[in-house]
Amino acid sequence: MPAPETSPSGEPGTGGHPTGSRGAWLRETVVILASALLLSLVIKTFLFQAFYIPSASMQDTLIEGDRVLVTKLAPGPLDVHRGDVVVFKDPGGWLPPVVAEEQSPLAEWTTSVLTYVGLLPQDSGEHLIKRIIGLPGDRVASDGGGAPVTVNGVEVSEPYVREGSIPSEVQFDVVVPEGNLWVMGDNRQNSQDSRYHLGDPGGGSVPVDNVVGVAFVTVWPADRFTLLRNPGATFEPVPEP
Numbered sequence: 001m002p003a004p005e006t007s008p009s010g011e012p013g014t015g016g017h018p019t020g021s022r023g024a025w026l027r028e029t030v031v032i033l034a035s036a037l038l039l040s041l042v043i044k045t046f047l048f049q050a051f052y053i054p055s056a057s058m059q060d061t062l063i064e065g066d067r068v069l070v071t072k073l074a075p076g077p078l079d080v081h082r083g084d085v086v087v088f089k090d091p092g093g094w095l096p097p098v099v100a101e102e103q104s105p106l107a108e109w110t111t112s113v114l115t116y117v118g119l120l121p122q123d124s125g126e127h128l129i130k131r132i133i134g135l136p137g138d139r140v141a142s143d144g145g146g147a148p149v150t151v152n153g154v155e156v157s158e159p160y161v162r163e164g165s166i167p168s169e170v171q172f173d174v175v176v177p178e179g180n181l182w183v184m185g186d187n188r189q190n191s192q193d194s195r196y197h198l199g200d201p202g203g204g205s206v207p208v209d210n211v212v213g214v215a216f217v218t219v220w221p222a223d224r225f226t227l228l229r230n231p232g233a234t235f236e237p238v239p240e241p
Contacts, residue, residue: 051087057185060162067220070213082235084132085215085228088206130193134182137241144171151238162187170195180205
């Protein structure tokens with residue numbers, strides 16, 4: 001009489017063992033998904049994070065609906081510089097209250113989890129994106145009415161300002177406090193930036209501690225893919241404060 005078929009472990013069986021194969025496949029899938037989520041969370045926490053652009057304040061550099069990647073290495077191991085495009089947490093009162101779209105509890109939970117681990121871009125509920133014009137100690141000024149912006153007494157030519165916009169319609173003259181940044185949008189006449197918060201604590205500047213990181217690439221939509229380069233030549237003539 002032929003011997004009964006055995007499984008790979010030597011136990012009697014039917015030879016195919018679909019139940020065992022399904023169990024192994026399920027375990028492997030769970031491990032792969034858990035590893036991917038953990039890796040995504042680590043990357044989002046320490047290296048990169050995606051953000052969604054909700055407004056026109058940075059046109060034409062960034063437009064509504066763009067998704068950008070932000071490096072979290074600056075500020076931190078790397079320094080931020082004049083001309084960098086940065087994402088920062090609202091210092092307080094810069095953003096209007098956000099009315100969240102109604103979602104089912106499951107959809108809301110799923111969105112929150114995927115955003116938390118970095119698989120969905122962060123929305124703009126408490127974050128803004130602007131360009132650094134002044135570093136701590138810099139004197140940043142404009143006479144308004146279309147007059148150019150000066151940094152430490154040097155007029156800067158700003159190629160990133162949206163075509164048809166003027167450098168500033170608002171007059172200001174400030175020295176950026178230690179540990180803070182002066183930020184402005186590229187779409188100057190449609191940007192509620194540092195100029196419009198002169199009466200706030202900090203005189204319109206943004207604490208460096210509020211900065212999430214520096215935007216370095218537009219990743220979506222695909223036809224908008226582009227590197228966000230720092231316009232270094234713009235600020236080369238500016239002396240240290």
